[in-house]
Amino acid sequence: MFDRRSDQLNAIAFNTSASTDVLLRLLHEEAAGAWGAFMARPLPDEVVDAIVVHPERRLRSTLAESFAVPGEQRGRLVEDPHFRVRQVLANAPNSFRSSAPSLPLPVQRRLLDDPEPIVRRDAAFYGNFDDRLIAGLCDHEDAFMREASCDSWCLLSESERERLLHDPDDDVRQRARRMACRDDARWTGVLLESGLDDSPQQDVIRYGAMTTALAEQVAASGDADDRRALALNTRAPLDVVRKLAENPEHSVRLAVSVRPEFTEAERAAVDVTVGPDDRLYPVEWVRTCEDADVLRDCARSSHTWLRRSAACAEHLPADAVDLLSRDDDHAVRLLLCERQPTVDGEAVLQTYLGCEVITKSLLLSHPNFPKAGLAERFADDPDTGKRALAVLDPDVDADVLARLLADDDSSVSSAAAVHPALPPDLLLRACDEPATATSALRNPALPAKVMHERLDALGVPR
Structure with missing residues (x-):
């Protein structure tokens, strides 16, 4: 019963047409189950005003963590009396595959100068x-802040870099040297000789400048992860990396096979396979490539990992997008639909229908997803997943919606309950049916009067 109550509170909180007075009611302790929604939806100024001075720290922290409100609204919490709220504010909201609005610069400065060390350190890192602002921390009295400044290495002067490279604090020196090694093989050697932990060591090997002697030393290592990192380092001497093409470890050979210097014939000569279920991060030099011709070559490659990586490239040309939308590898098509806004809508739909990953619903938000006509195509389809898509059609007929609302499958009936074209009498009836109530309460056509009545029934004060 509690879960159903919480679900209904959340549904009202997420309703995009919920009025200010409805949202203000949800600030009562009796509606605490809905507070998580305030992290993921825009809020009127009056509601933000009330949350900023709300006595419950949990609610203020939820606003601080929001990825859906402007930075100016979140930034008001920089004055919060509890350091935990300011700490949440200092950490960037971590919304999945999207970025949150930045805090105003004055707020950033205040957080970097917060009297609580944990707040300013979280802000810096x-x-x-x-x-x-981060680069300006290079001479801070707090070693944690100086360490954070190393991440803005390209903005530091030579004298500032030298001070950090020889800082009295070991962590600061190590961080500075890990940045410096990307351009200076001398620091790569210093770091590798210092005995780093596995992850930092592989980071140095993958991105550090490399002499032939250093590369040969790593290539002879007994650690396959080190050898793989070396093969992925595009500045490592190619003649050393080529020798790893015969390495007994598949992960090492796979890394060698995607070297940017290799021809298609050279790639094909390396004994590697990429299966349909293999999860691989995009090859970095492909993902960041801005050369359209190089990306076209990757899109045409027989190497599956290169094609998957090209699908993620920000500068992928239109003809390569079209080519990859017809790729035999499902992961290529999925990555393409997730990252490229210009993919043909029918390709997005077919990729969605063949998708089994838990994030498939994100494809429904693709700008080209073909919602028009879905009712005609799928309303009577025997497949429940396709019938549920029918309710995404903005022009679906009321009688079709009524039929889908009565569908035996709850995923179909729940989807129909959210459609704003649902006739009012059916919408009200759906609010009282256990199978559809939660979805119906999210329907933007639901009158505020009904939302208030449901909050009354759920024990939320006026």
């Missing part, structure tokens, strides 16, 4: 703040 995790806050996604302006790089110039």
